[in-house]
Amino acid sequence: MAQYVVRRLLLLVPVVIGILLITFLMKALIPTDAVTAMYQGQLSEKEAAQAIATLRAKYHLDLPWYQQFFIYVGDLMQGDFGESIRLRKPVIDEIGYRYVNTILLTALSLVIALVLGLTTGILAAARRNTWLDVTATTVGLFGISMPAFFFGLLLILVFSVWLRILPVVPHGWMAIILPAFALGIIEAAPLSQVARSNMIDVMRRDYILAARARGQSETALIFRHALPNALIVVLTVVGLQIGNLLGGAFIVETIFSWHGIGELAVNAIQWRDFALTQAIILISAATYLIINLVADIMYAWLDPRVELVS
Amino acid sequence: MTAGIRSPHTLLDIKGLKTQFGSGRNPVNAVQGIDLKIGAGEILGLVGESGSGKSVLALSILRLIQSPGRIIGGSILFDGKDVLAMSNRELSGWRGRDIGIIFQQPQSCLNPVRRIGWQVAEPLRQQEKLSRKAAWDKAVTLLHSVGIPAPEEKALAYPHQLSGGQAQRVMIAVALALRPRLLIADEPTTALDVTIQAQILELLRDSCRDFGTSLMLVTHDLGVVARLADRVAVMYAGRIVEEGPVAPMLTAPSHPYARGLLDAAPRLGQMGGLRLRDIPGSIPDLSQPMPGCAFAPRCELRANLGLSACLGELPPFIPISEHHSARCWALPQADGIYSTPMTMGA
Amino acid sequence: MSTVVLEEPIVAIIPRWRVMAGKLLRNRAAVVGGSVVLALLLLAAFAAWIAPYDPFKINPVQRLKPPSFQHWFGTDEVGRDLLSRIIFGTRYFLLICLITASISATIGTLLGLIAGAGSALTDSIIMRIIDILLAFPYILLVLVVVAILGPSLWTGMAAVGIAGIPGYARLVRSSVLTVKREDYVTSARALGASDAEILFGTVLPNVMSPLIVYLAFATPLSALIASALSFAGLGTQPPAPEWGAMLVNSRTYLFSAWWAVAAPGMALFISIFGMNILGNGLRDVLDPRS
Amino acid sequence: QAEKVARFRLTIDPEGLYNVQSISLVVSEVLGNYLLESLVYLDEKGQAKPWLAESWEPSADGKVITFKLKPGKVFHDGTPFNAAAVKFHFDTVMDPKNASPSRAMINPLQKVETSDDMTVVFTFSKPFAPFINLLGLSYFGFNSPTAVKAAGSAYPRHPVGTGPFKFGNWTPGTSIELVRNAEFKQYRPDAKNQGPAYLDRIVLNVLAEEGVVTSALQTGELQAALLTADAVRPLEGDKQFNIINDQNAKNLMFMEFDYKKPPFDDKAFREAVSYAIDRESVLAAAFGGNGKIALGPLSRGIPGYDDTVAQKYGTPYDPEKAKALLDAAGWKVSGDIRAKGSMQAKFTVRSYASSTTERALAVIQANLADVGIQVDVGTADWGTFYPGLLKPDWDMDLNRWTWPDPSVMSQLFRSPGHRQLLPANPAIDQALDSADAALDPAKRFQFVSDGQKAILEDRLILPLLTDWPITVVRSELEGYRLDFLGRLYASDLKITG
């Protein structure tokens, strides 16, 4: 097991290096850098140009991309993610708290998505082709088809402006409720669909028939026999979804002023703040990979047919 | 010869059972009116061509037919109780406890994510309300009794860690856990090797004997029937066409289909260059209406005798001996009608 | 010699596509979803005849007028007729769907096929690439591509298309892994078919149905992501009546001129919803067990 | 007694609160409104008035200005504000190592000296008229040198100034808290409250999404917020809210051309385009009519703006005239689109991506189509748009500036111009150079007026409009007032009820 984890972690190395390389290639292709972008619209004269040159030299922006790559990797080895040109501070300082925010938001919304998605999915599967199933499926599709910001604004309108039960301006732990629900409900939809179709699939299996033939009640069949099997596939989907949540939550983060790395990512790109972008990509990728490793281990734990071997 | 010992007590009594799949214009009539009795402690062999409705009958008895299938007629009495009138709750109490089933594919009938022991113990906990510990212990005992080596360890294994023969033994252990009064085994050995098949059959026979369990053994291997069954029923196209004690059924069946089946089976050491006698054609489409005998289109006898009734009217059960009867219009004239000599018999 | 021809009546054979079509027509979800898609296609094709006004014609006097007899859906912030813009927007919507889907589906399918059918080495190289694409935060990938190529409808679509590749690749690969173990593939090989013949002649057709189902689900999602691009200011160029961009740009009117939000919002919702239930329907229809 | 707290909106999280390093809008807003004070302020006419400075005196050749400071001001950290603090700030800005973005604004400044604790002497390479007004900007507000030196690179996260509020704490990305400076004495005579602020605390919440801000104003979670016209609409007419338009706004939305590229090298063509645009429609579409159309190249809010020049030389909307000009210049109508020789009147207008530019572009596109010029529209985020400006290959672009001083014209349009592609034009260049050198306001305004005229006559740019930033203030917040440069009188703020 430990060996397996190590092996998996080693497998991540080429992926991470690949990601790094790609981002540096991209950096070479992006037609501006942070320094130039920062002096945007500042009334530029020769001196501004000189300032730009100074800063570019400071951040090695004047070197070819592959040299920048090696410098970066070198720094990275020493735990240095570089400095944000825009924010003029170590990237880690900015990413740190935002990462925590994002993880909090992701975790809570995932819980919500799981609870909602699984209950509706299982109910829909258990009461297949009844009004309950149709409703759950329709509502789920509704969630999938709805642009996130639209949904977010509606939630604020309802819960903050009309009902006044939740704050608009984030403060304290209450701030996480609305964004977590917005994300959770959106993510619940595909989970619900996966849960439903897998439950239906599993309920058609021979071993369910066999268990029914042994006198198991329908409830026991669903929860004790079918669910553990259906969960296995759900888990894979969850692993993939977390990837979306990590980087893709930027709209919800922006709308609800929940300052996570998604929001930062969009800004970082617009600022052309490369060190920041780079670090966000790295950290999200690493999180994604590690979460999927955990998911795989859980997968093996849920599904005895899969064995972790090193 | 142990065959033919009839118990006075009828455990299962099926009358006119009809099961249909799908609705719309062309429903498949998988079971088309079956009458069948199984006595306590009796072993009934049910044989027939693939697609003749054996499995559907087995599932219908347990009321396990699922949409788009449904039972559309007839009655099933189990020890006098009307099975078709049972509520879901009654059903789940009855299944497992009074009646059990084993399927052909043992691996796919075991839940892949649950330990073997758990699966054997589960009905004990649910139905007998045993504690977790007690149920587990009993499960281990059961596994031992079906010949699983090192049952304490194997109880902790998952289904994929078992061989096919072991899995089938586990299935038997699960089915026997609550000592049901009737066990239905739907081709329990078709997926297994002959050597393992032999052991499983022996196990089934012994278990039934020990517990006084009745057994309905579905198969199309006549050798299996010869080994185990007291009585044999032959199905064709959703109906039972012949029924009787094992000896006459395997030596001198009366229905041309039963006979054809017997002829078609290659026999070890007895073929001697003989050509197999096959039955030309295939089983009719069960979604098409069949007014007469379903076998008529393939029936050599009908062709030879030029019978006209076969295509127009369903033949009734015509008794041959006390417990032996068959549905065939040719039966009254059946003596000496078969052109080839039987190669059967001791 | 056994050349006995079996006396089985030959029932009239219904072509496979007609069987499928019949199944499709009997599936309520597929019919509803299919009609939505059909309606979109018709609107797009005949936009110029159907739309009551020029979708680009501004009229500052008629700014943000609520729905009325003249303007069924109201007007937008520069006085354009929203109904006309929605109708013309179908073209953009379909274009986005078409382009993104064809990028993700062709590249993804190809990668999946090669990975699934190729040697262990090719497989692991391709899968590492897919891992990279997957681990790369989705939206960042899109943003970076747009940042490199400059924002436009086309770059946005290319980016969303690229981001969709892993989904297809994984799906196809796993289907190929299943299909290539099938006996009919071995049969083809025994007949002497080459790898390419097997891959494209036998394997590909057999991974089509999960692919079609996935297509129906993934395509509308990419339209949603395209609208997310507009949210970051990187989407379609104005004044194109692209629904996502319209929705994003009008979201400040949610509290004051709801129709400006509702029109593109509903259009987007109905179309995506329609495609999704078409996907649901297709899944049921193509499911061999149904 | 309950603590008095006001909550305001910030559009984004400031990148760091240090004016040497950042001059972005949000940084200037936080620093200029609450934390820092400047040597001068501009009165309602745009005249520089003493604030932290007591008085100032230019030398005869105009190359040296000597400032006397008012005594008694202390920084939040207790250190005194003095000439050394002033010198420290300008030295830091001018040090090339710091690459300060504000350095370019005060380029002619050569050195800063202190002759005593309360006297600062500025020496320039040439007379530099804009200097005195620039001093009113928050870019030249003062930080405690002690604190700057002590904190080093952490300083932007812990600014120390002299303003009515002290920096409290900062939840990155979320909010900045400012607390009342109890020792504060107001040196600005135009403030109502000359003592410490009435409010105990101000919380600045970072809220990007306008719909959210509107909601927060409605629920009372925010007391004031800067909003676009569209977002304000649902709040209009509600007694709970006061809507403040900054009619002194000093910005200009304009179009410019690639003067090196035909047909934009032809003044007649530029003129035709200028007549073709319906500025009122642009204003209505882009800003909901909240602002004023511009015919002249300077914003109305800037001292020196000459409305007579604008009216006389400007190009009000006149599509017929535009068509006539195009006809005369040889652009023949063929179908929907004009052509001259082999060249079709088919161009691209580029801009940065924002809802306002996009809507403006929609109108511009329609207006130009009316006169037979077909344009495509291309928007990009700043990061892409801005460097594009420096690559001279675009047809037209839509741009906007914000600046408080007429020197904006020389910064942008004195040849070779900010895009490095303007041909030398003696009329414009001389007027703008002279304006920047004339220390006497009257003389300077004459040159500024000449400059406006010259730019207009050359149809160098196509001025469109000035928009008014809108602040919505809840009625319980009193005393919300902005000065000529848009700085808030933060110590006047009061919460009632």
Next chain:
Amino acid sequence: MSLPPLLDVNGLHVRYPIRKGLFGGVVGHVSAVDGVSLTLNRGETLGLVGESGCGKSTLGRTVIALQRPSAGNVRFRNQDLFALSSAELKQQRRFAQLIFQNPRACFDPRRTVGSSVRMGLDIQELLDPSEREEAVAGIFRKVGLRPEHRFRYPHELSGGQLQRIGIARALILKPSLIVCDEPVSALDVSVQAQILNLLSDLKAEFELALLFVSHNLAVVEYIADRVAVMYYGRIVEIAPTHALFSSPRHPYTRALLAAVPTMDIARRDDPVPRLGDPPDPANLPTGCRFRNRCPLAFARCAEAEPSLVTAKDGHGVACWAAESASIDAGPMTAAASNG
């Protein structure tokens, strides 16, 4: 015999890696075929029997080059199959065809069965394209179907019909060898009889050699000229059919024969020899691989693996007990005296 055999298999080994876990790490190997040598002449049918998982299919697939061996070679029509270029191999493929156990699984569900049958002609570029359709129709008649059946999809046909088409697909290339991998195991007795009859007719007509894999001994006895018994990768006994069934020499063969249920009711209560559980194929016993289930096993069996020794009568057996004792085909229970 002067003619070389059609198929000559020499010291064939096939190993499968055992992959486990998500990443499929190799944790061991199964020797599915572990040193098999055999020959097959033109028109001859060799039956291959043995327990499930003993490597019958693998052997069958390897002799027609659908699987690469890890050692050994296969000469087919006098050519070393694994030394051929892919173009040459493609030519040889025409002459070696395959029929599978599950007829439903071996047809592309998306093609009409006619097109599946025609595919062989297309790939091998046999006949003129315009004649191919006629040829397909002809072969359909030959296997007892109507030409109209060509236009059906696999799911529209019964298992028996599909198996006929499977045979047609192989036959249309006019092969000299067909590997039949349990072609009737999935069919019920009446259909099985149809297919077996068809096969034996065709075999005679086309001078076909068959490698007939099955675990049904009765079926093999019916169709085969010679029979090989396989046990976990090895051939333990090989003999002309009659000899094998009347006087089996290997204890495993005898156990197999004894386990086949007969329809003879008189013998229904005969005791069946217990063989014990099958071994883990990745972890076979040392020495003779059958020894832990063998009633005759003695010390030598654990020491070395017996090799296949063929007597003059063509009866080969790999068993120490069979070598050391004069085996007569007595009932197995009585043969335990060698222990």
